[in-house]
Amino acid sequence: MSEMITERFKLNEETIRYIIHFLIAVKVPDEVYNAVGYTADKDQYKNYSIIINPSLFFHEKIYGTHSNLPILPLKQIEGVPLLYGKPQTFWAGETLIVYADIIASAFFMLSRYEEMVRPAVRDEHGRFPGKESIAGRMGFINRPIVDEYGKILRRWLRSTGFEIPEPGKSIKKIYLTHDLDMPFFCRSWKSVIRELMRGTNALSLLRIRTGQPEADPFYTFPWFDIQARKLQLTVGNKRCKSILFVRAGGSTPQDKPHYKLKSHPIRKLLTASINNNISIGLHSSYEAGINPGLIAQEHNNLENAIIQPVKYNRHHYLSSRDPRDMEELEKAGITDDFTMGYADVAGFRLGTTRPVRRIDPYTGIVNSLKLHSITVMDCTLNEQKYMDMTSQEAEIYCLDLIDKVKEMNGELVLLWHNNLVTDNPQLTRTVPWLRSLYSKLIEHLMINA
DSSP: OHHHHHHHOOOOHHHHHHHHHHHHOSOOOHHHHTTEEEOOOGGGGGGOSEEEOOOSTTOTTTTTSGGGSOOSSOEEETTEEESSEEEEEEEETTEEEEEEOHHHHHHHHHTTHHHHHOTTOOOTTSOOOGGGSHHHHTTOTTSOHHHHHHHHHHHHHHHTTOOOOOOOSSOSEEEEEEEESOOOSSOSHHHHHHHHHTTOOHHHHHHHHHSOGGGSTTOOHHHHHHHHHHHHHHHOTTTEEEEEEEOOOOOSGGGOSOOOTTSHHHHHHHHHHHHTTOEEEEEEOHHHHHOGGGHHHHHHHHHHHHTSOOOEEEEGGGOOOSGGGGHHHHHHTOOEEOOOSOSSSOSOTTSOSSOEEEEOTTTOOEEEEEEOOOSEEHHHHHOTTTTOOOHHHHHHHHHHHHHHHHHTTOEEEEEOOGGGSOOOTTOTTSOHHHHHHHHHHHHHHHHHO
16 A cells, blocks of 8 residues: 555645645745745755744655554643754754654644555445544644644744734634534324324424424524624624535435425425525535445536535535545535534544645645534534533533634634424434524534634
8 A cells, every 4th residue: 555655746836835834824924834844964954044844754765654653642842842953952953953843743633644554444325534634643633733843833924034923812703503414303104104103293294394494393493594694793794604515416314314405394494594694515426425426426416406505515424434535525616615523522623723625645645625614513522422411521622622713813613403403392313402502502602702
């Protein structure tokens, strides 16, 4: 495998410069970016204010191999876990020499390098588990360490005489996102029979089945809209955006219920969402996660249904199985992906609170697709096989993540499902505190964003 990877991979100057720009994070003159060098050539030291001495991470003989994974336990640089290099700095004249390879460390996190090197480490859905990641195992999944590297780099630049501001401490963007997995609780006779077998009251089922779609217990979209409008009135429409991700294909059991975009209830929901300034994104099917070549057709299906361009995507089950699969999103015309979160643990999958262009670990190329990491998904918090938290534990954990996003002037992406926030007491399979937690997070953001 390593031979195949190194044949395609070539570290290029554009990628290095992109990572340096990403780490600095604030707008500064070009001379500041150009003051950072990534080289072991001592003859080049005089050309830069800061030299980051490369580790062996990008060496062609070990890149893409298991032997190139971070050595545990990790060292730290200024209190931040360091994946590559040594936590050492010294001055050579007026140049600061750094042996902490924050470039390779950032590349590792941002490119999903670990997922490429460990293809056999997958859960039952083919996903790379967060608890198996370096961040999960070493306990820093709740820290945006790439952003923390950037904070250190800005301090180093200031020590060499540059005036570098810190980003403002506020949440730059809030995405309230929802996946249309189960639009309705009971809109078919098949679902009625299913629920009767589960012991649900027959008369209640009949009323739901024959009533208006808006009366269905899972039709909680108006409630989500109220929460969004409250927040938008406080922080503004530009800072707070709602997205509904809709499936447009998929034939696997995991893609059930197979709702039809042309059905009256779904068309009505999509129209209402668009009229309420909610963006419609593609929820690429579970089947497309297995066969990414299906993404283009599903994308076309959704665009034809809503008669407007679709630029956002999130994979159903968060099942982006391999980093290179995202090439199909770009080919289909998707500009922004919102899949990057672990199902089993909430936190910063890419090590950052900010959107980042996709870096292909197979080629080393920076692509146009922007990746937006999920900060928190509702079911990650409560499900026993995931974090198995109580409502109080989940609230504390979520507020801590929000504070870290604010600290780094990043973006917050919440993922809540309509079927998990119903207030119908008969549906015992729902989690009532997920509804109240969402309200608390919205209220917190109204005051603290």
